[in-house]
Amino acid sequence: MTPDSQPARITDDDHCELPLLFGRVLDGRGGARAVDWKEAQRWKPGIESEVLWIHLLRTHPGVQVWLETHCAVPEPTAELLTSDANRPRAFREGQALVATLRGINFNPGADPEDMLSLQLWSDGNRVVTLRRAPLQTPRLVADSLDHGDGPEDAGALITALTEHLIDRMSHAIVDMNAMIDELEDETADTYSDQTLDKIATIRRQSLALKRHMSPQHEALTAIANGAPGWFEDHDRREIAESIARLRRYLDDLDISKESALVLQDDIRARAAANTQRTQYVLAVVAGVFLPLTFITGLLGINVGDIPLAQPGSHGFWIITGLCGTILAVELLLLRRLKWF
Structure with a gap:
């Protein structure tokens, strides 16, 4: 052609x-x-x-x-x-x-x-x-x-x-x-x-x-x-x-x-697992800080006769040490329970 x-x-x-x-x-x-x-x-x-x-x-x-x-x-x-x-x-x-x-x-x-x-x-x-x-x-x-x-x-x-x-x-x-x-x-x-x-x-x-x-x-x-x-x-x-x-x-x-x-x-399924893991971590953190938040909130109210509030009582260091002790005990307890 x-x-x-x-x-x-x-x-x-x-x-x-x-x-x-x-x-x-x-x-x-x-x-x-x-x-x-x-x-x-x-x-x-x-x-x-x-x-x-x-x-x-x-x-x-x-x-x-x-x-x-x-x-x-x-x-x-x-x-x-x-x-x-x-x-x-x-x-x-x-x-x-x-x-x-x-x-x-x-x-x-x-x-x-x-x-x-x-x-x-x-x-x-x-x-x-x-x-x-x-x-x-x-x-x-x-x-x-x-x-x-x-x-x-x-x-x-x-x-x-x-x-x-x-x-x-x-x-x-x-x-x-x-x-x-x-x-x-x-x-x-x-x-x-x-x-x-x-x-x-x-x-x-x-x-x-x-x-x-x-x-x-x-x-x-x-x-x-x-x-x-x-x-x-x-x-x-x-x-x-x-x-x-x-x-x-x-x-x-x-x-x-x-x-x-x-x-x-x-x-x-991966998204659900990630969400569950995040919620678990948040629950552990909230559980750790709940007692500490309670103590600091209780001592922070603006009323009379607050313990350790007087000058020279070293209240800040006492409360800090108490919170640190509670935190250490909580972490030890969570570790023994194998939560993390």
């Missing part, structure tokens, strides 16, 4: 006048050519190995009507593909496969648990993917097609999309595990309120990711078991491998959540 024939750089422009974000016609050999919106609407399967893939902005007006008129998608299904009902699911509708999948949100300023939905429809000759917010997975697959090492047919395209979605989930899980390891090293000697905030964030992310990934496991299982005949056996094996990896990631999420909980309990 010459530089002049390179496809245009893929961008996610939410303010474009057309619903098409990008389009490709797969050549059946791992490559593809770019198509615009007009060509995508006129496209007909010319060569048996060719497959049309268009990536649409589902919030664009008219997308639902286009799905119904140009792809013969039933109205309820078209409404599902363009709606905000983004819980992962998949089902077969005649010779078409319909799915809603979710991927990690790696957009700037977003949290990983804010997962993005990717709607998908395919009849074997055409693959239509739809999204609302920018999602990197379709662009990665399109880049591989532009370099000639992408999927060859509709089934391989769907498996490539699911594999990229799951791969990017693993990045978020690895980052959480690395953060837990760092926090465990930090809390070996000390901890702070920021540490507890980080642990709470990890627990929240783990719960959110599992809430979305568990139904995605069911959706991929539905694709592997109920996809139409054009979804070939090797595609089902690829999906089965993706399901196994997703299952491992779900187990990793459980481990991350439990590790964060153990770490949080350990920090709280």
Whole structure:
């Protein structure tokens, strides 16, 4: 492919006048050519190995009507593909496969648990993917097609999309595990309120990711078991491998959540032990000085006939010696009782 024939750089422009974000016609050999919106609407399967893939902005007006008129998608299904009902699911509708999948949100300023939905429809000759917010997975697959090492047919395209979605989930899980390891090293000697905030964030992310990934496991299982005949056996094996990896990631999420909980309990236990130790020291100090405070308070009242108050009685040194003797006796007693 010459530089002049390179496809245009893929961008996610939410303010474009057309619903098409990008389009490709797969050549059946791992490559593809770019198509615009007009060509995508006129496209007909010319060569048996060719497959049309268009990536649409589902919030664009008219997308639902286009799905119904140009792809013969039933109205309820078209409404599902363009709606905000983004819980992962998949089902077969005649010779078409319909799915809603979710991927990690790696957009700037977003949290990983804010997962993005990717709607998908395919009849074997055409693959239509739809999204609302920018999602990197379709662009990665399109880049591989532009370099000639992408999927060859509709089934391989769907498996490539699911594999990229799951791969990017693993990045978020690895980052959480690395953060837990760092926090465990930090809390070996000390901890702070920021540490507890980080642990709470990890627990929240783990719960959110599992809430979305568990139904995605069911959706991929539905694709592997109920996809139409054009979804070939090797595609089902690829999906089965993706399901196994997703299952491992779900187990990793459980481990991350439990590790964060153990770490949080350990920090709280240390904080409680430090508080108890401080209270114990304060109680010992208060017990030591209570008799001394009583004596000094009694002799310090402003009334007549205070003992040892007359000049020449050496009252200060007598009281000081008495307090020192009481202090020594108290310390000896506490030592024998093994209070410190």
